[in-house]
Amino acid sequence: MIRAADADSRAEEAVSIYDTTLRDGAQGENVHFSLSDKLRITRKLDEVGISYIEGGWPGSNPKDLAFFREVAHLPLRTSRIVAFGSTRRAGTAVEEDPQILMLLDADTQAVAVFGKTWLLHVREILRATAAENLAMIQETVAFFKQRGKEVIYDAEHAFDGYREDPGYALETLAAAAEAGADWVVLCDTNGGSLPKQVAELTALARQKIGCRIGIHTHNDGELAVANALAAVEAGATQVQGTINGYGERTGNCNLISTIANLELKLGKRALPAGSLSRLRELSYFVDETANLAPNPRAPFVGRCAFAHKGGTHVNAIGKLCRSYEHIEPEAVGNRRRILVGELSGRSNIVIKARELGLTLREDDERTRGVLQQIKEMEGRGYEFEAADASFELLLRRRLLPYPPFFDLVEYHVSIRRFPAKKYEVSEATVKLSVQGEPVYTVAEGDGPIHALDQALRGGLERFYPDLARVRLRDYKVRILSPEGGAAAATRVLVESSDGVRSWTTVGVSTNIVEASWEALVDSIEYWMLRSERCAGAGMPQARSEAASPP
Incomplete structure (x- = not known):
């Protein structure tokens, strides 16, 4: 390398x-x-x-x-x-x-x-x-x-x-x-x-x-x-x-x-010393200024440039990075990413767990269990390589179970249209149990998913005020089985941000509202789990201790 x-x-x-x-x-x-x-x-x-x-x-x-x-x-x-x-x-x-x-x-x-x-x-x-x-x-x-x-x-x-x-x-x-x-x-x-x-x-x-x-x-x-x-x-x-x-x-x-x-392959000096590691920063800055989405597959600086998914590759990377990388990602300001999916092996799970401060061995039955669950879920349409937050929640739920932040009792979504007045409104009601206390919230939104998101947040913000900082940044829907018509399986990806960091979660269902709810709940739960601000509410935080095999 x-x-x-x-x-x-x-x-x-x-x-x-x-x-x-x-x-x-x-x-x-x-x-x-x-x-x-x-x-x-x-x-x-x-x-x-x-x-x-x-x-x-x-x-x-x-x-x-x-x-x-x-x-x-x-x-x-x-x-x-x-x-x-x-x-x-x-x-x-x-x-x-x-x-x-x-x-x-x-x-x-x-x-x-x-x-x-x-x-x-x-x-x-x-x-x-x-x-x-x-x-x-x-x-x-x-x-x-x-x-x-x-x-x-x-x-x-x-x-x-x-x-x-x-x-x-x-x-x-x-x-x-x-x-x-x-x-x-x-x-x-x-x-x-x-x-x-x-x-x-x-x-x-x-x-x-x-x-x-x-x-x-x-x-x-x-x-x-x-x-x-x-x-x-x-x-x-x-x-x-x-x-x-x-x-x-x-x-x-x-x-x-x-x-x-020029610098890494031909040995030519093109920038002042120390500037090469700012290439990714420069690339993203210009894309952002031009209001263009960065190319994830851009050589050297793209999100995918040092992303490893195949089990054989990841196994080798875990032993020797230069076995499948032509340079060190940090040389150009990038970083290595290990993906998980249906092509993954146990090495993918072990390395991803290590990134989260969790210790697993490849021969641990829990590792096999996580890998099998991921393969089964991706077979149903989930996509964890694009939803790291949902993967982390899956892993923590299996390795370090934690009490729920809230429980859903029921939700209801309705749409009312008034053609004569050229008016339409979506309304959602959400019933939750938070810290043993029943919570009932009603909210309107620009569409059924927006209304559901508003009602869910409205019910939780009394207990977790800092949740108001979390915003939905992107919402993507993909039909997974078009031949199913209106009953086709749907995958929803939700990107959220608290102004400091962003994360993506996934939901899958034949019901687009249910798929959206799953992704929205994962998004909020992920923020709660990772946020130090939950400590004041006496709820579980992101844990740094290792989950060692028994």
């Missing part, structure tokens, strides 16, 4: 990370950033130690203009802000091109300008000559260099252009280098190149043009990260991409995966 410290000890030349989440990433479908969002992400990228942050195209929209005004007041420590634009227009003097002047007015230390490498674009899109395109590149780069800017030249469609006309493609790269570009970045703009092709042109460009080389890849062939790594191995020392791979079409090079691979 590779450790971050091992990579640091053999680190070679550093690779500069260039983030374009705020510009190229924002071109992805359903990705939207407000001005405040862009500034928040900029601060986070700077905290983590990203070398370059591309803030946007000043000539494209008012928000980007406002960003460059505001970002100038941020006390950034490690990142250099970059304004993005294009080479001058064909037939226009560089000093008179409005978008060039707006790029200059952004007042950043560095500018990135893209130009054409592919003759198809020169002739059919720009409607310019090959010679004019070379002049556009050279004059634009020179214009910004004369004004003291660091210039990053993005060679758009570099690989397509090279495949069609290698000589002309290299001429465009040389034009930028000779005009003083600090970086020439090879762009796989259509995302269709293969690692071998990327490595070939990168090595050739590094040899021919005498300028630092960067790489900018798109993910249309699902090779953006592989292509970026191939370029680095061929001599590129800057990688452009976006956090979580946001971007147009299928997205850009995912910087989260790229940084992890």
Whole structure:
């Protein structure tokens, strides 16, 4: 298993990370950033130690203009802000091109300008000559260099252009280098190149043009990260991409995966010491800011990245983690997760029990019993890998039985609809026995499940006031046997939170109200069991003592 410290000890030349989440990433479908969002992400990228942050195209929209005004007041420590634009227009003097002047007015230390490498674009899109395109590149780069800017030249469609006309493609790269570009970045703009092709042109460009080389890849062939790594191995020392791979079409090079691979696999320094363990934090922060759900299967940082379910795998993990893990999860800020389900073995139960402070042996009959119960319940539709809280309750009920917090006497749910008044209300009544005292509660809700939840909480909060902090965050329903029609088995997953932590519980029944009730009761019971605040009520708490085999 590779450790971050091992990579640091053999680190070679550093690779500069260039983030374009705020510009190229924002071109992805359903990705939207407000001005405040862009500034928040900029601060986070700077905290983590990203070398370059591309803030946007000043000539494209008012928000980007406002960003460059505001970002100038941020006390950034490690990142250099970059304004993005294009080479001058064909037939226009560089000093008179409005978008060039707006790029200059952004007042950043560095500018990135893209130009054409592919003759198809020169002739059919720009409607310019090959010679004019070379002049556009050279004059634009020179214009910004004369004004003291660091210039990053993005060679758009570099690989397509090279495949069609290698000589002309290299001429465009040389034009930028000779005009003083600090970086020439090879762009796989259509995302269709293969690692071998990327490595070939990168090595050739590094040899021919005498300028630092960067790489900018798109993910249309699902090779953006592989292509970026191939370029680095061929001599590129800057990688452009976006956090979580946001971007147009299928997205850009995912910087989260790229940084992890650079540092842990190639021994290249991409972030300041200590920042690699913040990758997961960065990934989730950007998803949250973009109001997008994190990808649970994202390499390195996703919830599933180090999740183990199969009994054989878990048995091996319990003996030697690197037997089924390519890195230590903590190196990138993640953690190992052991799942339980119908494919589990006894090792899954033993390790999960250990996480809860409970001691079990694989040859313990109770371990066999828990495993058999889980397999039987999953056969009926339960899913414990997505409902850790329900699994913990199951385990504790078998190993450390505790008195109930409350007992259900009965519940009733009704829906009244008044079409003439366009009015509908759901009402639930719940009868409980709490600490030997009868409790009767009635509540209304937006639907039958909401009403039932409100009535249950209303009856319990007099005894457990802090329960008011617990809120339902998500409610998912899945029909398990569609062929059953209205009598189909239904699985309900409920995610709850007390503002500090969150947990998920599961219920299954042919009656959706019953399945929901089961998940709701588990959710509340789990919070009570884990909460120190229950101590004041004289009720059982989460127990830390081990449940040793007899």
